[in-house]
Amino acid sequence: MSVNTKKDFLLVTALILSLLLLTGCFGTGTVSRGWAGVLTIDDTLIFATMAGKVYSVDSITGAVRGEPIKMVETSSGGLSCIPSCGGQQTRAIATYASPVVSGDLVYIGGVDGRVYAYQFADGKLKDQVLWTYPRQETLNGSIVGGMIVANDKLYFASADGIIYALTAAEGYLEWSYNIGKKVWSAPAVEGDTLYIGAFDNKVYAIDAATGTKKWEFETEGAISSTPIVDEGMIFIGSYDRHIYALDTNGKMVWKFPVTDEGEDEPQNWFWAKPLIADNILYAPCLDGKIYALDALNGNLVNTFDVGGAISSSPVLVDNTMVVASTNLAKRTSHVYAIEISDGSRRELTSFTTGINAPLYASNGIVYIHTTGDSFYGLNVQNGALQKFSLTTSK
Amino acid sequence: MDAGAIWDLIILSPMINIMVVLTKYLFSNLGLTIIALTIIIRAAMYPISRKQLLSSRRMQEVQPKIAELQKKYAKDRQKLAKEQMALFKEAGVSPTGCLLPMILQMPVWIALYQSISRVLATSPEELLNLSRHLYTSWPLVFDQVPLNSHFLWLDLGTFDKYYILPILVGASMWVQQKMTTPNYADPQQQSQNQMMLWMMPLLFAFMSLSFNSGLALYWFTSTVIGIVMQYFVSGWGPLATMFKKQPVTKPPAKPMSITGQISQKKEVVTTKKPTAEKGKRSWMFWK
Numbered sequence: 001m002s003v004n005t006k007k008d009f010l011l012v013t014a015l016i017l018s019l020l021l022l023t024g025c026f027g028t029g030t031v032s033r034g035w036a037g038v039l040t041i042d043d044t045l046i047f048a049t050m051a052g053k054v055y056s057v058d059s060i061t062g063a064v065r066g067e068p069i070k071m072v073e074t075s076s077g078g079l080s081c082i083p084s085c086g087g088q089q090t091r092a093i094a095t096y097a098s099p100v101v102s103g104d105l106v107y108i109g110g111v112d113g114r115v116y117a118y119q120f121a122d123g124k125l126k127d128q129v130l131w132t133y134p135r136q137e138t139l140n141g142s143i144v145g146g147m148i149v150a151n152d153k154l155y156f157a158s159a160d161g162i163i164y165a166l167t168a169a170e171g172y173l174e175w176s177y178n179i180g181k182k183v184w185s186a187p188a189v190e191g192d193t194l195y196i197g198a199f200d201n202k203v204y205a206i207d208a209a210t211g212t213k214k215w216e217f218e219t220e221g222a223i224s225s226t227p228i229v230d231e232g233m234i235f236i237g238s239y240d241r242h243i244y245a246l247d248t249n250g251k252m253v254w255k256f257p258v259t260d261e262g263e264d265e266p267q268n269w270f271w272a273k274p275l276i277a278d279n280i281l282y283a284p285c286l287d288g289k290i291y292a293l294d295a296l297n298g299n300l301v302n303t304f305d306v307g308g309a310i311s312s313s314p315v316l317v318d319n320t321m322v323v324a325s326t327n328l329a330k331r332t333s334h335v336y337a338i339e340i341s342d343g344s345r346r347e348l349t350s351f352t353t354g355i356n357a358p359l360y361a362s363n364g365i366v367y368i369h370t371t372g373d374s375f376y377g378l379n380v381q382n383g384a385l386q387k388f389s390l391t392t393s394k
Numbered sequence: 395m396d397a398g399a400i401w402d403l404i405i406l407s408p409m410i411n412i413m414v415v416l417t418k419y420l421f422s423n424l425g426l427t428i429i430a431l432t433i434i435i436r437a438a439m440y441p442i443s444r445k446q447l448l449s450s451r452r453m454q455e456v457q458p459k460i461a462e463l464q465k466k467y468a469k470d471r472q473k474l475a476k477e478q479m480a481l482f483k484e485a486g487v488s489p490t491g492c493l494l495p496m497i498l499q500m501p502v503w504i505a506l507y508q509s510i511s512r513v514l515a516t517s518p519e520e521l522l523n524l525s526r527h528l529y530t531s532w533p534l535v536f537d538q539v540p541l542n543s544h545f546l547w548l549d550l551g552t553f554d555k556y557y558i559l560p561i562l563v564g565a566s567m568w569v570q571q572k573m574t575t576p577n578y579a580d581p582q583q584q585s586q587n588q589m590m591l592w593m594m595p596l597l598f599a600f601m602s603l604s605f606n607s608g609l610a611l612y613w614f615t616s617t618v619i620g621i622v623m624q625y626f627v628s629g630w631g632p633l634a635t636m637f638k639k640q641p642v643t644k645p646p647a648k649p650m651s652i653t654g655q656i657s658q659k660k661e662v663v664t665t666k667k668p669t670a671e672k673g674k675r676s677w678m679f680w681k
Contacts, residue, residue, distance in 0.1 A: 032517040096518060144518055182540075184518065199540060221537045224521075240537050267530040271522070286525050311522055328526040329399065356522065 032111045032142065034094030035357040038367035038375065039101060044123050046099045047390070048108055050373040052092025054099070055390055056124035059362075059377075064392045065124035071095070073112045096142075097156065097186070098358060102149035102168045105130065109143030109156055117171055131171040133164070145196075146186030146226065146358075151208055155194055157183035163196060163204075165211060175211030179204065186273075190229040193248070197223025197236055205234075205250060215250030226273040226313075233295065235281055237270020243283045243291065245298060254298030256283075256291065264300055266291065273313040273358065275321070277340060284310035288325055290338070302343055306336050313358035315366060316340075317380045322366045326354035331371060337380055348383045349376075405501060407527045409509040414528070414535045417513075422538070425545025428510060428608060432615040435506060439499055440623070447627040450574065452487045459485075503616075510608045513541055516551040543608070550608035557603070559610045564599030566617040571595060573624050573631040 036048040044065065045057040053068040071093040097109035106125055108116045115133045118125045141159030148155050153174055154166045159182045165174040181200035188195045193214060194206045199222040205214040221240030228235050233253060234246045245253040257265050268286035275282050280301055281293045286309040292302040308325035315322050319341055326333040333355045335348045353372035360367040361380075368376045377386040395403075413427055420426040436443070459481055467474035482488065515521040521540060528535045543551040547558070554560060571591045602610035624631070 033519060035518075222540055224518075239539065241533075268528070269525055269536060271525070286522075287530075309522075309526065328523055329402070356519070 032094045032096075033371070033373075034096050034111060035369060035371070036095040036108075037098035037358040037369060038360040039099040039106065040360070040362040040367075041101050041106070041120055042123070044120075045367065045375075045388075046101075046106060046125065047369070047375050047388070048095040048099055049375075049390070050092070050094060052094070054108060054118070054125060056120075057375075057388055057390070058123070059365075062377075062386060062388050064390055067127060067392055068390075069118065069125055069127055069129075071108070071110060071116065073110075096144045097146045098360070100147050100149055100154075102154070105168070107147055107149070107154055109147050111142040111144070113139035113142055113158060113160070115143065115147070115154070115156065115166070115171065133166055133171045133173070141182065144184040145224070148187055148189055150189040151192075153208070155187045155189060155208070157185065157187060157196055157198075159183065161198070163187065163194070163206060163211070165194075165208070177204075177206050177211045177213065184224040186226040188227045188229050188234075195227045195229060195234050195236075197225060197227060197238070199223070201238070201240075203227065203234070203236055203244070203246065203250075205248075217244070217246055217250045217252065219244060221269070225270050228274055228276060230276045230295065235274055235276065235283075235295070237274060237283055237285075239269045241266045241269065241285075243270060243274070243281070243293065243298070245281075245295070256293050256298045256300065258298070264291075264303065268309070271309075271311050275314055275316055277316055277319075277321075280340070282314065282321060282340075284314055284323065286311060290314070290321075290323060292340075304338050304343065304345065306334065306345075308333065312355045315359045315361040317361050317364055317366065320380055322348070322359055322361065322378075322380055324355040324359060324368065326356065326371075328354070333370070335366075335368065335378060348378055348380070349385050402527065405505040406508055406512070407529070409505050410512055410524070410527045411529050411532060411535055413509050413513050414538050414541065415532065417541050418534060418538050422542050423545060424513070424541045424543055424550055424608065425548065425611060428550075428611050429615050431506065432612055433619060435502060436616065436619045436623075439502065442498055443620075443623055444627060447624060449488065451628045452485060454574075456481060456485045456487055506612065507609065510612055511606070513539070514543060514551045514606055514608050515540055516543075516606065545607075545611070548607040548611070550611065551606050553603050553605065554607050554610065559607055559614065560599045560602035563602045563610050563614045563617070564595040566614055566621065567595035567598050568592070569633060570617055570621050570624060572633045573621065573628075575632055 033050045039046040040059060043059045045059045047055045047057060052071040054071065055068045056065040058065060072090045073093050074090050094111040095108055096111065099106050099108050101120065104120050106118050106120050110116060117130045119130050139158045139160050141161065143156055143158050145157055149168050152168050154168045157163045161179045161181050161183055163177045163179065163183065166172060167174055179198045179200060181198050183196065183198045185197040189208055192208050194208045195203065197203050201219050201222055203217045203223065207214055219238040219240050219242065221238040223236060223238050225237040232248055235243065237243050243256045247253055266285045266287055270283060271286050272284045274284065276295060279295045281295045283291045283293060285291060288305060288307050288309060290304040290306065290310065291300060293299065294301055306323055306325040308327045310323060310325055312324045319339060321338045321340055322335065323338060324333055324335045331354045332352055334350045336345050337348050338345045351370050353370040355368060355370055357369035364380055366378045366380055368378060375388040375390065413431060416430060417424050417427040420430060460478060463474055463477050463481065467477060512520065512524050512527065515524045524539060528539065543549055547556060548554055568591065571594055575587050575591050598613055602613065
C-alpha cells in the first residue's frame with residue numbers, strides 16, 4: 001500500500017489507529033457472559049449476574065439484602081502496556097454454573113476456573129469469601145457445567161477436562177479424574193457413582209468416593225447436556241442428535257431415534273438437561289421441540305413444538321412443564337406451560353432477550369435469568385410476572 | 395428478512411458448513427482447513443486479485459509522470475486534474491482499478507473471517523449460536539462440532555502464547571508491504587510510506603496477539619499467498635533492492651512533455667534480480 005497524498009495518509013493512519021485501539025482495548029472479542037440459574041434458600045433468592053455480582057434477594061418483597069458480592073478478576077488486554085487502555089484491567093467473572101448450597105455454604109463456579117464458597121447467614125451471603133478452590137491460582141479451564149453436592153463432597157468439572165471432588169466444608173481436593181477433553185456438562189451423582197458427559201463424545205461413570213473410572217460409553221457427538229438418573233437408568237443427550245438410555249453398567253438400553261431417517265428425527269443438538277416424570281422422559285432439543293419418550297423403551301410418546309431453540313433446562317411445577325424457547329438469531333424468547341397430562345400448551349410470557357440459563361422452580365414460581373441479565377419470577381398458575389430490580393437500599 | 399439474515403443465509407452459513415465438512419476430511423484438523431480454505435478462496439479470486447495487482451503496478455508506473463504534472467500545474471488544479479485523467483487514459487490506468495476488485499473481494503474475506511470466529515466457538519454462547527448455522531440436511535456437521543482447535547503448537551481458539559504466529563504475521567505483512575511500497579524522492583512522501591510500511595505489519599501482529607490464533611493463521615496464510623501472487627505479477631519490487639543502493643522515484647530536473655508514449659520501463663521499482671557470481675553462494679533469500 002502506498003499513499004500519495006497527505007489526505008490519504010491521514011485517512012489511513014486514522015483507520016489503523018482506530019483498529020489498533022479497538023482490538024487492543026477490547027481484547028480477543030470472545031465474550032463469556034454467563035447464564036447462571038437461580039438458587040433459593042428458604043425465602044432468599046441467590047442471583048449471580050453477568051456483571052459479576054451475586055445478590056441475596058427476599059423472594060417475597062424482591063428487596064436486595066445487603067450489598068452484592070462483587071466477583072472480579074484482573075486480566076491483561078492486548079494493550080495492557082498502555083495505561084489509557086486500562087493496563088491491568090479488572091473484569092466481571094461470568095458464571096455459567098448455577099449456585100448450589102450445602103448446609104450454610106453457597107458455592108459459585110466462575111468462568112475464571114475457580115470455585116468460590118460463601119457463608120449464608122441471616123438471610124444473605126456474607127461478603128467475605130470463605131475459601132476458594134484452587135486457593136491461589138485458577139484451574140486451566142472455566143467451570144461451565146454446574147456443580148453438585150453429595151456424600152459431603154462438592155463435585156464439578158472444568159473445561160480443562162478434569163473432574164474434581166472437594167470436601168464440601170473446607171474445599172480440599174479429595175480426588176480428580178482427567179478426561180483429557182473439555183467438559184461443559186454438570187455431573188449427576190447417584191449412590192456411589194458420578195455420571196458426566198464430555199466433549200470427547202463419551203459418558204463417564206466414576207466412583208464418587210475414589211475417583212476411579214467404572215465405565216465409559218461413547219456416542220457419536222460431543223456431550224454438554226447434564227445426565228439424569230432415574231430408577232437405575234442414565235439418560236443423556238448428545239450432539240449426534242440422539243438421546244441415550246444406559247443401565248448402571250454402561251450398556252445401552254435404547255437410543256432415540258433408533259434410525260436416522262424417520263420423520264421425527266431431531267434436527268439439532270440435545271443441549272439442555274432433560275427431565276423425567278411418570279416414566280416419561282422429556283428431552284429438550286435445540287430444534288425447538290421437546291421429545292416425550294417412554295423411559296423404559298425410548299418410544300416416542302409425544303412431541304411438543306415450541307418454535308425456538310431450547311437451550312434452557314425446563315422445570316416441572318406440579319403437572320405443568322415450563323419451558324423457554326429462544327430465537328437464537330433474533331435473541332427473543334417465549335415461555336410456555338405444557339400440561340403433561342393432556343399435552344396442552346399455553347404461552348406464559350415472552351421477552352425481547354433470550355433465555356439460556358436453566359429455569360428454576362420453587363413454590364409455584366419459576367425463576368428466569370434472561371440474556372439481558374434481568375431476573376424474573378413467573379407465577380405458573382396465573383402468569384403473573386415479577387421483575388427483580390436488584391437495587392440496593394442505602 | 396433483514397440484511398443480517400440474508401448475509402447469514404447466502405454467505406456465512408454456507409461457508410461455516412463447508413468449513414466443518416472440510417475439517418472432517420482434513421483429518422479433523424481445523425488448522426489445515428483454515429489454510430486449505432484460504433488457498434481455495436484466493437485461487438478462486440485470482441482473476442480479480444490479478445487485475446487489482448496489475449492496476450496497482452500500472453498506477454505505480456505512472457507515479458513519476460504524476461509527480462511531474464503536479465509540479466508543472468501546481469497552481470492550476472483544474473488543468474492538473476484534466477492532465478492526470480489524460481495520463482491515466484493513455485496508460486490504461488483506471489483510478490478505481492485498485493479499489494473495485496478490493497471491494498468485490500471484501501464480502502468473501504469478511505465471511506471467511508467470521509466463519510473462522512464462529513466455528514472456533516470458544517465460549518458457550520458462541521457454540522450455541524453456531525448451532526443455528528448448521529445445515530440439518532448435512533448430518534455429519536452436527537457430529538463434528540465442536541471442532542478440534544489444536545494445530546501444531548497452537549490452540550486456535552486463543553492467542554499464540556509463544557508469540558511465533560504474531561511475529562510471522564507481522565514479518566510476512568512487512569514483506570508484502572515492502573514489495574509494493576516504492577521509494578520516493580520527496581522526503582515527506584517517503585516518510586509517509588515508510589510509516590505505512592511498518593504500521594500495517596505492526597497492527598496485524600498486534601491484532602494476532604489480541605485475537606485467536608485461528609484468525610492469525612488465516613492472515614498469515616493469506617499474506618503468504620498474496621506475496622506469491624505479487625511476485626508473479628510484479629516481481630520482488632522494492633524488496634529486491636533492500637540491501638542495495640535504493641533507486642528512488644524522483645521528478646525530472648526540468649519539465650518535459652508527458653504526451654506521447656508512456657514508457658513501459660519500471661521507473662518506480664527495480665525488479666531486476668542481482669546476479670551472484672558463479673560459484674559464490676548468494677546471501678539473498680529470494681535467490
